[in-house]
Amino acid sequence: MTALEISELAKDYVDSYTGDQVTAIGNVSFTVEEGEFVSILGPSGCGKTTVLNIIAGFVEQTSGVVKVGGRVVDGPGPDRGVVFQSHALFPWKTVLGNAVFGLRMKGVPAAQRRATALEYLDLVGLAGFENKYPHELSGGMQQRLGVARVLANEPAVMLMDEPFASIDAQTRRKLQDDLTRVFELRRPTVFFVTHDIDEAVFLSDRVIVLSRRPSRVREIVTVDLPRPRQWQATTELPGFRRIANHITELLSEGGESEGSELAAA
Numbered sequence: 684m685t686a687l688e689i690s691e692l693a694k695d696y697v698d699s700y701t702g703d704q705v706t707a708i709g710n711v712s713f714t715v716e717e718g719e720f721v722s723i724l725g726p727s728g729c730g731k732t733t734v735l736n737i738i739a740g741f742v743e744q745t746s747g748v749v750k751v752g753g754r755v756v757d758g759p760g761p762d763r764g765v766v767f768q769s770h771a772l773f774p775w776k777t778v779l780g781n782a783v784f785g786l787r788m789k790g791v792p793a794a795q796r797r798a799t800a801l802e803y804l805d806l807v808g809l810a811g812f813e814n815k816y817p818h819e820l821s822g823g824m825q826q827r828l829g830v831a832r833v834l835a836n837e838p839a840v841m842l843m844d845e846p847f848a849s850i851d852a853q854t855r856r857k858l859q860d861d862l863t864r865v866f867e868l869r870r871p872t873v874f875f876v877t878h879d880i881d882e883a884v885f886l887s888d889r890v891i892v893l894s895r896r897p898s899r900v901r902e903i904v905t906v907d908l909p910r911p912r913q914w915q916a917t918t919e920l921p922g923f924r925r926i927a928n929h930i931t932e933l934l935s936e937g938g939e940s941e942g943s944e945l946a947a948a
């Protein structure tokens with residue numbers, strides 16, 4: 684079943700200083716199937732975050748249609764959960780308090796929401812930290828909590844906006860491995876924004892490559908690498924390098940001036 688359907692999406696912004704119109708998204712269409720992990724890559728400023736914000740219902744498109752589970756999106760809703768680059772946690776709530784928050788909003792009974800939250804905290808490696816506060820956690824642990832909090836809600840689509848961008852390389856590898864393990868266990872539907880080609884290939888079933896602004900879909904690349912995946916072993920597969928190189932070429936073709944920066948990311 685199709686979880687997310689984007690048809691002919693376009694977005695113009697008006698620059699608040701100059702009054703000029705900027706076409707961020709030219710014309711973008713794609714689908715994400717239930718239980719699929721799809722990433723979006725493209726040159727800086729091509730509108731990746733804007734696509735995510737429109738799906739989340741935070742930003743209104745200029746034209747085009749977004750459907751989640753067959754229903755047209757016209758604002759934020761509990762069927763979509765967002766993991767941001769900054770952790771967006773409640774600093775005054777404990778780890779458990781943060782993890783149960785969405786379930787409480789949904790009216791899930793106390794015992795059940797506690798059990799569900801504890802299950803997901805365990806899954807992301809935060810068992811034993813339930814009573815800590817966010818400031819007592821490392822950046823990587825805060826991001827794990829961000830992921831657990833969204834997963835606990837079991838949204839139809841999990842939206843992730845460069846969740847590991849501000850995390851050191853070593854922790855990032857661990858988080859990528861752990862996210863993959865959780866994905867392979869639970870099969871949420873994930874739409875993931877990133878600048879990092881290797882990250883996109885490692886995590887995804889398909890990678891949407893956008894052109895620069897006004898963006899269009901340049902190609903949707905299928906990642907036919909076996910699962911379960913593990914960073915070390917998967918990135919050493921010849922197929923991994925072949926797909927990553929192909930995406931690098933797509934991004935550097937046709938005057939995509941930031942392709943080389945992306946390749947180095």
Ligand SMILES: Nc1ncnc2c1ncn2[C@@H]1O[C@H](COP(=O)(O)OP(=O)(O)OP(=O)(O)O)[C@@H](O)[C@H]1O
Nearest residue numbers: 696697698705707726727728729730731732733734
């Ligand atoms: N609120 C806004 N008002 C005006 N212009 C905006 C606004 N938000 C984004 N833009 C412009 O729209 C374009 C797309 O921005 P967006 O952040 O979606 O791109 P991106 O691909 O996610 O960028 P990056 O790769 O740098 O994170 C950019 O040119 C940006 O300056």
